[in-house]
Amino acid sequence: MDKRRYNPDFNQLVKIFRREKADRPVLFEYFMNGELFSHITGLSFEELTDPMDKIRMITRAFYLLGYDYVTIPSRYLTGFSFEAAGHEKKETVSLNEGAVINDRNSFESYNWPVPEEGSYRLLEDVTGILPEGMKVIVPGPGGVLENVIYLVGFESLCFMIFEDEDLAKDIFDAVGARLLRFYEIVSSYDSVGALIVNDDWGFKNQTMLSPDTLRRMVFPWQKKIVEAIHRNGKYAVLHSCGNISDVMDDIIEDMKFDAKHSFEDNIVPVERAYEMWGRRIAIMGGIDMDFLVRSTPDEITMRAGNILRLTDSKGYALGSGNSIPPYVPVENYMAMIYAATR
Amino acid sequence: MNSILERIAACVENGKVNMKSPYPPSMRGQEGADELTAEALKEGLTPTEILDLGLIPGMNAIGLKFSENRAFVPEMLMAAKAMSTAMLHLKPYFASGDIEYKGVIVIGTVSGDLHDIGKNLVGMAMEGAGWRVIDLGVDVSAGRFISAVEENPGCVVGLSALLTTTMLNMESIVRELKERFGMLKILVGGAPLNQEFCTRIGADYYGRSSQGAIAYLNSLQDATGQ
Ligand code: B12
Secondary structure, three states: OOOOOOOOOHHHHHHHHOOOEOOOOOEOOOOOOHHHHHHHHOOOOOOOOOHHHHHHHHHHHHHHHOOOEEEOOHHHHOOOOOOOOOOOOOOOOOOOOOOOOOOHHHHHHOOOOOHHHOOOOHHHHHHHOOOOOOEEEEEOOOOHHHHHHHHHOHHHHHHHHHHOHHHHHHHHHHHHHHHHHHHHHHHOOOOEEEEEEEOOOEOOOOEOOOHHHHHHHHHHHHHHHHHHHHHOOOEEEEEOOOOOHHHHHHHHHHOOOOEEEOOOOOOOOHHHHHHHHOOOOEEEOOEOHHHHHHOOHHHHHHHHHHHHHHHOOEOEEEOEOOOOOOOOOHHHHHHHHHHHHO | OOHHHHHHHHHHHHOOOOOOOOOOHHHOOOOOHHHHHHHHHHOOOOHHHHHHHHHHHHHHHHHHHHHOOOOOHHHHHHHHHHHHHHHHHHHHHHHHOOOOOOOEEEEEEEOOOOOOHHHHHHHHHHHHOOOEEEEOOOOEOHHHHHHHHHHOOOOEEEEEOOOHHHHHHHHHHHHHHHHHOOOOOEEEEOOOOOHHHHHHHOOOEEOOOHHHHHHHHHHHHHHHOO
């Protein structure tokens, strides 16, 4: 594979963010995986050690597959992240493990990362390799809630919110202020066309914390982050998993995200989400992960084609409900994007 | 009903652990599940009365709110904390056989999966409904489930998974368990699961949340006439 059928054009994605009709179907993915990149480019992703080489390869893969942008994980760009103790990793990780902040002392002695000290040079260097028409989309190093959970542990955080609310609030503020700086810095680069705020707020049945707690501790920072992104003339995509129907109005009216990503059939299937919210916020991806893994390629192309017809590419870009981890069979993923690129 | 039992139920429902606990603000400075359970025992109430008419109704009330999205995980965890603090007073009576658990459930997150929040919550809710919960933790193989069932004849099993990949591991675990223990009831749950998958792999009950699972467990108990 060394050609694509249409030229990259980030403006098509911009049309989607503005809930306008794009000239052709548009693809969107939060991130994909090294095995897929190797498969597409014929090179070995794992053997590359230099971040710039990796970015070159990821860009090539996004280009060949038909995207109008490339997502570059913030870990390649900045060296800015909130460090907790080690998490054991298998196919999943525990949200309780690895906590490093449990009281005022550990909060105060925590070695907070400084966004200004991150290295963002790659955002300039990348312009030299970006195919014409393509831009970069950068997700954060996790969101406000995710990082606080990472530092405190989920169950401990739940207790802290009730038993030491001031401390909980201070931790949210410490994380929020630093993420805000990160987004201010990254959104100011010309190569960057949009930013992803990646913060899981829900699970199957409801939000992880009550909507009220989210409104007090998490959303004020997200709102400032979206404002900063908009001030730099860029677009803000919210990637947030789980059942967050109760706070969709906050996302649209208060935080003013341009687009919402992550949908599950078990919660609100993306076709229904488009009907419910598509007039007020762009809807990205949404082909359910379980469906994508366990259906036949024909079934997948059929559903992807149907949603492109249903939405007429007005405020909708095609992609998965979450991301493309290695457990999505390559032929199933290809069957999905085929509906847009055929 | 004795008002101290109602107060115990209210403490559990509202997550009031003990006198010192600042939560909930509306009950600040009042006695919690801890003190009231000790008092109730002193007053001569039986441990079974305290469990069946105080603690379980309290957990049931918060579980219901949780399943209707009127309460959230933090509230549920506070309630479970109040409940388990009270249970410390009742532990000796379980050991001596003065009170009996409604049944035993062996619960775990299946092989390959380290995710524990959903499983923990379900475990707490089941404990709160009077069941003995044997938590095998995360990344649990079929072999470990089999040994636990052998050690606890008559138990039921609960399996949890987060991703489609690990959910697929449930299929072989259910098959192996069913092959060995024909009558064993198996409950399944977690993000990617649905009723269709549960039925296909031959599990007995799919739970979107803990509340329905408790009703199912209680129905099993009724059916066996315990
Ligand atoms: C938080 C989260 C993460 C966190 C932490 C994950 C973790 N291990 O804890 C992070 C950000 C690390 C993460 C990562 C990933 N995630 Co994730 N994640 C979630 C999220 C938003 C919530 C999970 C959670 O903590 N739930 C909290 C508890 C309370 O809920 P629960 O487990 O569902 O339990 C309740 C019920 O299900 C039920 N229940 C659970 N077990 C049982 C058992 C029994 C017997 C019964 C009766 C009931 C029951 O009762 C509980 C209480 O009501 C879900 C979305 C979702 N719908 O849940 C996605 C989700 C699970 N993630 C998903 C994916 C794809 C991933 C990644 C693969 C992404 C990637 N490409 O790397 C990675 C891989 C995981 C890893 N390496 O750890 C997909 C899985 C899709 C699929 N079908 O395979 C989901 C469903 C999101 C989506 N948009 O589709 N994730």
